[in-house]
Amino acid sequence: PTTGRDIGSYEVELSGSGNRPLRRQEVGLVSFAYPQAVPLNSITPGVPFSQQLTATFGTGNLTWSCIGTLPAGMTLSSLGNLSGTTSAGGAYPVTFRVTDTNGSFAESTAILTVAVPSAPVITSTNAARGLVGSTFTYQITASNYPSLFGASNLPSGLTINTTNGLISGIPAAAGTNSVTLLASNAAGTGSQSLTLTISTDYFSIVRARWSNSLVSNGLAVSSLSSISSKAYGYWKTNAAALNTNATSSSPGLWSDLPMTSGDATASGNMVTTFSRLEKMAQAYATPGCSVTVNSVPTTLTGNPELVTAIVNGLDWMVSNVFTASAAQYGNWFDWxxxxxxxxxxxxxxxxxxxxxxxxxxxxxxxxxxxxxxxNNRDYFSWGPLTGANTTSVALVTALRGALANDSAKIAQINAPNGVPKVFPKVTDGDGFYADGSYIFHGNVAYNGH
Incomplete structure (x- = not known):
């Protein structure tokens, strides 16, 4: 070898002292561990590829280079990283070279095969549903590595990301849409029909109508002032203001409303706690609510700090008092x-x-x-409920269903033991009588209510 680093096997005879021939194992041979093989057919058009080539050779850091033509879109870095995204299939014979710090080099040949797949086959479902005014998403999935997606006849409010195939947005109108989905790669385009049904979001309508019944636009200044001052007082300035740092060991959210199980006033305090949170929420949702404290004005409508305090209060209640598993105490009506x-x-x-x-x-x-x-009391089931108790429970049930988008829950109020039993004329007990009067609690007249 000329430098002691050139690749190859050399049989030489050297004379030692006294002209003694040296044995072969006394002659240094230079070896090269060839680059890690690139797996056959591992490069796919349209799919990002990356592989780090490695070699053991020479002295110091190695510099990589390539002799020949790499697939379009792919490169080999000087550190040996083969990467890129190509769009053309075929076989590409190349030679990888590593050069050490002394300028010696070694080479290894390879054939890079870019396997061209078949056209994509769309595998995502062919039917989907959404609601007007609610966020909608649908993911197109397909085989054979598509590089481009498309969709035609999308309803108003929806768009498609042509790179990843995600259809998203907020539908603006109800209707049934026949959408054509597309997925393409270098081999061609696959298509599939999607029946996309957008329905009116009746849950949202119910929530909006009930919320509007709890707040009003265009209230007199005196009314806005009353709503605002009460809410701000409960939140910040009353002698017993909201405890925003309540823990599981706290007796309540307000010091004057302890909710200790067994106390005679505990269930009533639970109701008042929820009532105060509602008053705060009313100020948050009512346009034009604000207060001025020490000459500093504070807007309550849409106030993020206020709504955070309300949400944290509700979370505390469902974790510690009005829970998904705890028993009730005190007055059943409160719970x-x-x-x-x-x-x-x-x-x-x-x-x-x-x-x-x-x-x-x-x-x-x-x-x-x-x-x-x-957890309910014996008389508090749909069957025994009568009159105003039935309709009060029905209202809570309907709103609970609308909040959770739960049509089955709302349907409970229309069952025979629900609201329908309230209105037929009766001749005895609770209900409406032929003369237009209304009796509740067995013998109490509620005329005018």
Whole structure:
């Protein structure tokens, strides 16, 4: 070898002292560990490829280079990383060379095979449903590594990401749409029909209508001032203001409303706690609510700090008092009607600020004290309920269903033991009489109510 680093096997005879021939094993041979093989057919058109080539050779750092033509779009870095995205199939004979710091080099040949796949076959479902005004997503999936996606006849409000095949957006109108899905690669284009049904979001309509019934636009300044001052007082300035750092060991969210199980006033304090949170939510949702404290004005409408305090308060209640598993104590009406009503009202007012997990947790808590639950009192099931108790429970149930997009829950109020039994004329007990009067609690006239 001329430098002691050139590749090859050399048989030489050297004379030692006294002209003694040296044995072959005394002659240094230079070896080269060839680059790690690139797996056959591992390069696919349109699919990003990356492989680090390795070699053991020479002295110091190795510099990589390539002799020949790599597939279009692919490169070999000086550090030996073969990478890129190519669009053309075929076989590409190349020679990889490594050069050490002394300038010696070694080479290895390879054939890079770019396997051309068949045209994509779309495998995602051929039917999907969405709601007007609600976020919609649909992922196109296909075999054979598509590099481009498309969709025709999408409903208004939806778009497609042509790179990853995600259809998303907020549908603007109801209807059934025959959408054509497309997925393409170097070999061709696959297509599939998608029946996309967009329905009116009646849950959202119910929530919006009920929220509007709890707030009003164009209120007199005096009314806005009253709503604002009450809410801000409960939140910040009353002698017993909201405890925003309440823990599981705290007796309540407000020091004047302890909710210790067994106390005579505990269930009533639970109702008042939910009522205060609702008043705060009302100020958050009502346009034009603000207060001025020490000459500093604070807008309550849409106030992020205020709504965070409300949500944290609701979370604390469902974790510690009005839970998905705890038993009720005190007055049954507080748990099963009034407290639940304030609770769902508050959720409706701040619905956009609730996560899906919170909505599910809150629904489970309402169900725990609702009709026909394992936790209700014997007389508090759909069958024994009468009159205003039936309609009060029906309202809570309907709102709980609308909040959780749960049509089965809403359907409960229209069962024979639900609202329909309230209106037929009766001749005895609770209900409406032929003369237009209404009796409740057995013998109490509610004329004019």
């Amino acid at each position: 099963e009607v009034q407290g639940a009503q304030n609770f769902v009202d508050t959720q409706t007012l701040i619905y956009s600020q609730l996560t899906s997990t919170q909505i599910a947790n809150y629904a489970a808590a309402v169900d725990n004290y609702g009709p026909d639950s394992a």
